Amino acid sequence: QQPARKLRVAIMGLGSYGTRVAKAMKDCQSAELVGIVTGSPEKIPVWKKEYNIPDKNVYNYETVGQMKNNPDIDVVYVITPNSLHAKHVMQVAAAGKHVICEKPMADTAANARKMIAACEKAGVKLLIGYRLHFEPYTRKVIEMIQAGEMGKLNYIDNYQGFKIGDPTQWRLKKSLAGGGALMDVGIYCLNAARYLSNEEPIWVTAQETKTDPVKFAEVDETIQFQLGFPSGLVASCATSYNIRFERLYAQGDKGFAELSPAYGYGPIKGRTHKGPLDEPVVTHQTAQMDGMADIILNNKTIDPPVDGQEGLKDMIVLDAIYESIRKGSAKMK
Ligand code: NDP
CATH class of the missing domain: 3.30.360.10 (Dihydrodipicolinate Reductase; domain 2)
Structure with a gap:
């Protein structure tokens, strides 16, 4: 089922993967890039021109909270370095917007739990960028x-x-x-x-x-x-x-x-x-964003899921892997 309207996405973090996602979204049926969040002013004119983004949908990391007053953005896709995901997801949730967060969801399971709690409290959806679930x-x-x-x-x-x-x-x-x-x-x-x-x-x-x-x-x-x-x-x-x-x-x-x-x-x-x-053969990020539009706009579910709980389950095991390494193995001479 096609959503009645497209999912309106802002990308936070206009780096190499953010650029790939933006390009792939040009071919989406159900999602469109409408906004950006960036700490690099020099990227703004380039992205505005390439994606036809209006000034009112341009933010930086300090002004994200003001998105609360912008009805033209549904979701922010956080594509920043891993250890910033928790802070950035919580900023977006506080602005009342749904969040897609890149993998790994966070740097620790403890931070992943905080992100889930913040999104639940704000009543917004949290999805993790597991593109292969749509491949x-x-x-x-x-x-x-x-x-x-x-x-x-x-x-x-x-x-x-x-x-x-x-x-x-x-x-x-x-x-x-x-x-x-x-x-x-x-x-x-x-x-x-x-x-x-x-x-x-x-x-x-x-x-x-x-x-x-x-x-x-x-x-x-x-x-x-x-x-x-x-x-x-x-x-x-x-x-x-x-x-x-x-x-x-x-x-x-x-x-x-x-x-x-x-x-x-x-x-x-x-x-x-x-x-x-x-x-x-599909462009992964195009399939992912069309699939995520269906999840966010139409409450569709996907198995295996791409929600915060799925991200947390990976983080719990990642923590355990690092713990296992710290404990060490038997050394041979
Ligand atoms: P890049 O370094 O290319 O881009 C990261 C962007 O984050 C920057 O361009 C910048 O954007 C923003 N940023 C904000 N704060 C910082 C900071 N302190 N240092 C550096 N950058 C900052 O990284 P990638 O795009 O390769 O990776 C970003 C995320 O995407 C990672 O979590 C990574 O794991 C994930 N990823 C996922 C892939 C997938 O297939 N699912 C593939 C590749 C990456 P700006 O200048 O606009 O503020």
């Missing part, structure tokens, strides 16, 4: 598993990483990133293990490797983690800022699914025990 190859694998086509799921092998460039960027600063590769891209492996299994892990173990202690002085470079689920399913996952790799493999009693590449902007490719997957 056809990912959805096909989820649906096949849910329909029992793989039998009982036994094992997931899952990794995502890339070689990070500029050593001065915020992703390598703990105060802005919260953590390193795990927070940034390892979260995809964790999220996939959770949505494929439809379970929450009951144990977590993890190991960290650092080959460049200078570049990765503040955040994690490479982490392997293992998740055990109530059904007996085990997920073996890895993530890195210094290895380029990307794959999701799920093995069940009756079949398997493999997506490779699995997590980037696509095209995603995949196969199962039945043969190659052939699903529609």
Whole structure:
């Protein structure tokens, strides 16, 4: 069902991903970019021109509260560095607007809980930018598993990483990133293990490797983690800022699914025990924003969900992975 009108979106944080989302929204059926929140005045004329944004819908991080008096914005999409998500989401909620927040939802589960509480108090919806929940190859694998086509799921092998460039960027600063590769891209492996299994892990173990202690002085470079689920399913996952790799493999009693590449902007490719997957290729952020318009305007639900609780569940496990690393493993001479 098409919404009666389009979802009117303001983007907060006009960086590299904010730009990608804005471009993708040009092709949306149900969502449109109408406003911006930025701390960089030089970006304002460029974005106003490109997206036809009126002056009254332009804000900075200090004036967000004034959005309360602007009936022409429905939702703010927070696309700022991870450790600022909590503060920014709470500012938007206080202005009475719905919020979409990028992954990772926050830097800790404690902050994720505060964000959920603030949005509940304000009576606004909180969604997390899990674009793959709207991606056809990912959805096909989820649906096949849910329909029992793989039998009982036994094992997931899952990794995502890339070689990070500029050593001065915020992703390598703990105060802005919260953590390193795990927070940034390892979260995809964790999220996939959770949505494929439809379970929450009951144990977590993890190991960290650092080959460049200078570049990765503040955040994690490479982490392997293992998740055990109530059904007996085990997920073996890895993530890195210094290895380029990307794959999701799920093995069940009756079949398997493999997506490779699995997590980037696509095209995603995949196969199962039945043969190659052939699903529609979409721009992830276009599909996501059309789907989120339906959730916000029409109260549609999606399984697996993209709400604050889903973000919190990932944050709880991320906290546990870091705790497992702090506790350490047996050292061999
Ligand atoms: P960028 O550095 O490219 O952009 C971040 C923007 O946040 C900046 O351009 C700036 O916008 C704003 N900002 C506000 N305060 C700060 C600050 N103190 N330091 C730096 N920037 C600040 O980052 P990305 O766009 O790559 O990432 C932003 C978020 O999006 C992250 O949470 C990341 O995990 C997520 N992301 C999600 C992806 C996905 O596939 N779902 C892919 C990539 C990123 P301005 O100048 O307008 O104020």
